[in-house]
Structure formats: structure tokens, C-alpha cells
Amino acid sequence: MRASQKDFENAMNQVKLLKKDPGNEVKLKLYSLYKQATEGPCNMPKPGVFDLINKAKWDAWNALGSLPKETARQNYVDLVSSLSSSLESSSQVEPGTDRKSTGYETLMVTSEDGITKIMLNRPTKKNALNVEMYHEIMHALKAASKDDSAITVLTGNGDYYSSGNDLTNFTDIPPGGVEEKAKNGAILLREFVGCFIDFPKPLIAVVNGPAVGISVTLLGLFDAVYASDRATFHTPFSHLGQSPEGCSSYTFPKIMSPAKATEMLVFGKKLTAGEACAQGLVTEVFPDSTFQKEVWTRLKAFAKLPPNAMRISKEIIRNREKEKLHAVNAEECSVLQGRWLSDECMNAVVNFLSRKSKL
Numbered sequence: 186m187r188a189s190q191k192d193f194e195n196a197m198n199q200v201k202l203l204k205k206d207p208g209n210e211v212k213l214k215l216y217s218l219y220k221q222a223t224e225g226p227c228n229m230p231k232p233g234v235f236d237l238i239n240k241a242k243w244d245a246w247n248a249l250g251s252l253p254k255e256t257a258r259q260n261y262v263d264l265v266s267s268l269s270s271s272l273e274s275s276s277q278v279e280p281g282t283d284r285k286s287t288g289y290e291t292l293m294v295t296s297e298d299g300i301t302k303i304m305l306n307r308p309t310k311k312n313a314l315n316v317e318m319y320h321e322i323m324h325a326l327k328a329a330s331k332d333d334s335a336i337t338v339l340t341g342n343g344d345y346y347s348s349g350n351d352l353t354n355f356t357d358i359p360p361g362g363v364e365e366k367a368k369n370g371a372i373l374l375r376e377f378v379g380c381f382i383d384f385p386k387p388l389i390a391v392v393n394g395p396a397v398g399i400s401v402t403l404l405g406l407f408d409a410v411y412a413s414d415r416a417t418f419h420t421p422f423s424h425l426g427q428s429p430e431g432c433s434s435y436t437f438p439k440i441m442s443p444a445k446a447t448e449m450l451v452f453g454k455k456l457t458a459g460e461a462c463a464q465g466l467v468t469e470v471f472p473d474s475t476f477q478k479e480v481w482t483r484l485k486a487f488a489k490l491p492p493n494a495m496r497i498s499k500e501i502i503r504n505r506e507k508e509k510l511h512a513v514n515a516e517e518c519s520v521l522q523g524r525w526l527s528d529e530c531m532n533a534v535v536n537f538l539s540r541k542s543k544l
């Protein structure tokens with residue numbers, strides 16, 4: 186039996202209720218079948234090569250050729266029906282449940298023994314920071330600055346600390362085009378880094394594994410950095426056609442000398458934990474086998490110290506730099522905004538995403 190218009194509409198509603206993301210490939214298939222079923226064969230002009238998302242959508246729709254509308258409608262309904270049986274539906278979510286009040290989507294945040302622990306929790310993506318994670322980290326930091334914990338810790342779940350900015354952040358182009366995307370990215374980044382500059386309590390990084398990009402540059406704004414000997418520190422900005430952020434253009438030369446900072450931030454030299462410690466970016470390195478036990482024992486002892494004294498001491502160490510750091514942050518974001526529009530950056534992102542079959 187052929188799918189009716191009613192079946193098609195039901196299927197469209199069903200898609201909105203899918204709780205789990207079915208993945209880019211399936212979403213493109215759904216999009217193309219929907220367009221074919223409602224508008225017929227693709228006769229739109231092909232989007233430009235840098236308009237990644239719209240080009241992928243156009244390719245998927247165009248690939249359906251002259252498939253009849255009714256067949257596309259049937260295929261759409263069949264695809265949704267197969268998805269609904271394999272993916273959980275959000276209709277099972279309690280009505281009125283507020284995700285933010287019960288937990289985070291990309292983080293695990295816990296508070297005990299005087300320590301608020303913010304754990305990056307996208308281990309299958311090596312804890313890459315997607316837009317939601319940037320927002321959730323800001324939210325968690327603001328909450329931690331007001332809670333009754335004495336210290337705050339950032340760490341990663343799984344084998345990575347973080348692989349840095351999620352490169353798929355570049356693919357979702359809004360109607361205002363790549364310029365609008367870059368502008369919004371710069372605003373988000375500035376606000377995000379600002380939260381680290383202004384964080385009032387001791388902020389400790391527990392670097393459980395390799396760290397890339399922004400997860401490395403931010404370390405210059407932490408009050409202590411403990412690393413497993415499995416951790417590495419890599420800022421491949423030039424390879425990505427990008428430039429330093431997280432105030433690293435200011436903090437790294439101060440911490441490790443301008444030449445060593447250049448090796449990292451300009452030439453993309455990857456440091457071992459031992460090298461990062463020798464250069465002052467890491468406070469102490471621990472063998473991976475005893476890392477968690479040793480670090481948490483130490484942090485629990487720190488967290489017993491008088492919290493107001495710690496807060497005031499941090500203030501006196503950091504405050505005279507704050508204004509400078511905010512100015513550096515603003516400048517870095519503005520330079521990056523331009524970089525994101527460059528061919529060098531676009532090509533590097535396209536290369537990564539096509540290697541990972543994300544296009």
C-alpha cells in the first residue's frame with residue numbers, strides 16, 4: 186500500500202520526536218526524500234564549495250534524480266518507521282522536565298568534598314567542544330563560582346582530556362552565511378574565555394590524556410595543571426589556518442618564553458607532559474597508573490583549606506592581569522573571526538571532515 190499524505194505528515198512529526206541524533210547521513214537522506222516528496226526533482230542552483238551544509242543537502246537531493254514524488258514519500262515514511270523502532274522516542278521524556286535543572290548533555294558535574302568537578306563528557310568524540318558544550322561549561326563555571334565548594338576542577342571523561350574545538354561547529358551555516366557564523370563564533374568564544382579569566386576560585390585542570398587546541402591554550406588561565414604522563418599538548422593552529430586563542434598569545438610567552446610559545450602556537454609542536462611541565466605550562470606530572478588516586482588525594486587536601494583565604498589569594502595573584510587578559514581575549518577573537526573566513530581555514534576543516542566522512 187502506498188503511503189498517504191497523512192502517513193507522510195505523521196512521519197514528519199515522528200522525526201521531531203526522535204531523542205537520539207540519527208547521524209548526518211540519515212538526516213541528509215531524510216532531507217532529500219522530504220524535498221523530493223514535496224517539491225519534486227532538485228532544480229535549485231548548486232551552493233558554493235564553502236557552504237558545506239547546504240552543498241551536502243543539495244548533493245543528497247540532486248542524487249535522487251527524477252524519483253517520483255509518491256515513491257519519495259513512501260521511502261521517507263519507511264525510513265522514519267525504521268528509525269523509530271531503532272531509536273528511542275523523546276515522547277517518553279517526562280512532560281515539563283527541564284534538562285538543565287537535572288543535568289547537562291555534554292558534561293558530568295558533581296560536587297563533593299569541597300570540590301566541584303566539571304567533566305567533559307563526549308568521550309566518543311574525544312571530548313571535542315561543540316557549541317552546546319561551550320554553553321554548558323559557561324553555565325557550570327558560573328554555578329561553581331557561586332556554590333559552596335572551595336575549588337573547581339576541569340577534567341575529561343575517557344582517554345582524552347579534549348580534542349579542542351569540534352570541527353563540525355563550522356558546518357552549520359546560518360541564513361546570514363559564513364560571515365554571520367564567524368561573527369557569532371567570535372562572540373561565543375570571547376564570552377567563553379571571559380568566564381575563565383573571571384573565575385574567582387582556584388581552578389585546577391586534571392589533564393587525564395591528550396589535549397588539543399583551545400583545551401591547551403586555556404591552561405594558561407588555570408591556577409594549577411596536573412597531568413597524566415599519557416597527556417600531550419598540541420595547538421595545531423597554523424595547520425588549521427587559525428590563530429591562538431584562550432589568551433595564549435599573552436600567557437604562553439610569559440609562561441614559557443616567546444620562542445617556546447612560538448614553537449607551540451605557530452609551528453604546532455606537540456609537547457609531552459614532561460616537556461609541558463619543564464616549560465611551566467603543567468604544574469606536575471603523575472604516572473598514569475596512579476594519576477587519579479594521587480591527584481584527587483591532593484585536591485581533597487587543598488579543598489579543606491579556608492576557602493575565603495584561597496579566593497583572596499587568587500585574586501591578588503591574578504587581578505592586576507585581568508584587564509589585560511580581557512583585552513587580549515577581545516583581540517584574539519577578532520583576529521580569529523577573520524581567520525575562520527580564510528581559504529586556509531576552510532580547506533583545513535573540509536580536509537578533516539572529509540577524512541572523517543562527515544561531508
Ligand SMILES: CCCCCCCCCCC/C=C/C(=O)SCCNC(=O)CCNC(=O)[C@H](O)C(C)(C)COP(=O)(O)OP(=O)(O)OC[C@H]1O[C@@H](n2cnc3c(N)ncnc32)[C@H](O)[C@@H]1OP(=O)(O)O
Nearest residue numbers: 310311313348349350351352354366367370374398399541
Ligand atoms: C565559525 C565557527 C564558529 C564555531 C564556534 C566557535 C568556537 C570557538 C572556537 C575556538 C577555537 C578553537 C580552536 C581549536 O581548538 S583548534 C583544534 C581543533 N581540533 C583538532 O584539530 C583535532 C581534530 N581531531 C583529530 O585530529 C583526531 O580526531 C584526534 C587526534 C583528536 C584523535 O584521533 P584518533 O584517530 O585517536 O580518533 P578519531 O579521529 O577517530 O576520533 C574519534 C571520533 O571523534 C571525532 N573527533 C575527534 N576530535 C574532533 C574534533 N576536534 N572535532 C570534531 N570531531 C572530532 C572524530 O571525528 C571521530 O568521530 P567518528 O567516530 O564519528 O568518526
